[in-house]
Amino acid sequence: MRFLANIGRAVLGMLAAIGRVALFALETISHLARPPFYPREFASALIQIGFFSLPVVGLTTIFTGGALALQIYAGGARFSAEAVVPQIVAIGMVRELGPVLVGLMIAARVTSSIAAEIATMKVTEQIDALTTLSTNPMKYLTLPRVLAATLVMPLLVGVGDLIGIMGGYLVGVERLGFNAGTYIRNTVDFLEPLDIISSLSKGAVFGFLAALMGCYFGMRSGRGAQGVGRATKSAVVAASVLILAANFILTELFFTA
């Protein structure tokens, strides 16, 4: 009986958590329609999340694109299909690896910093102070970050896709002996609009999830240094898992008609 009770408690706990996150998300979105707005906070979030993530996005995707080209060349050689490197790199980066890797890097870089910052503010009573200064913390802290991440992530994913393809191109042309013009033509001819649309949409969803988790766990942080640490860890884990789960669901929606 104790065993069943534990399972029940875990399930109820999980459902309650899903409910809390959903309410948190809805409240965040509802502030979109209700002034006052804080454009300065939004702009600073855009720069923090978007601009300063560019180096990590570029590095992650260029190496992945290069490795992908090597793998496909070696794998394809087993059934004399070395020539498909440009097409597979393009489709692999744009549909799958670009959004997922950029999403995970954003979860590591942005979710953690949002969670730690907001949790520290919570622990040092800065969130309470905001409220007493007639400023809604959801409007002032959460909405700008979530909105900025949602809007800027498609851009980051787009950049990541391009750099990933470029990584594959460099390896293909310099190392595997592909003709530069043919490589580019094959890539461009093969990609369809839906590939790119799906890539950028995934980016928006992943950005939303990453920033939302950072804010949610930051706002619920427990006391002290330990509370901040736990909030940050939970936020990054939750964001990463949700991004991977959402990736599966979105892929299902986009590519199985």
Place this chain on the structure above:
Amino acid sequence: MIELGNVHKSFGPKDVLCGVDLTLAKGKSMVIIGGSGTGKSVLLKCILGLIAPDSGAITVDGTDVTRLRQGSAERDAFLARFGMLFQGGALFDSIPVWQNVAFRLLRGSLKRPKAEAREIAIEKLRRVGLTPDVADLFPAELSGGMQKRVGLARAIAAEPEVIFFDEPTTGLDPIMSGVINDLIREIVVEMGATAMTITHDMSSVRAIADDVAMLHGGVIQWTGPVGDMDSSGDAHVTQFISGSAEGPIETVR
């Protein structure tokens, strides 16, 4: 006037407030004393609506403030009448000192032009004994005493009718404590504000208070004018003032 009637608050199995009744007269300075962890801060946060009480009524000038909805215009108007000095200062560390002080004046219903807000901030900083060159520093660059002063300047920046002070002298040396106590007293008298201070520093109590209330065991044990405190006849108050280990307040907590 602020009135609390039979306010209860529990956190899980722990009952923190078990029926608090308290009246703050307009323009008076009330000091709440009591040991650490007796719920003084919780009481204060209940009045501000940062924590929702489980039951009981909290009225400010006749309006029940526990009914005000988060984010409603009424609640904003209510909060605009309050200033609060937090225990650790709670300064926003991402913005410079002057923007902390002028926070309310830079956004929302009290918004003013930037230059004017800055001027008011510098004026308030001067009021708490800080020079204008502090204005462009960040809170992390200040000492504990200076942070307290900036917090004080922020609390009074929008000329509130009611000011709350949460342990204003905790963590400061005796001289700085004296300076902050005098400042609080001066500012409250000068602005004619209603003040409520939480402290366990008896020198603070004598410097700041018109009235004193002792919170212990989730209820107000004693309340009266500061002059009657030494002859209160209440065993809790007497023990607290003398700092004795002997008495009704258990020392093992």
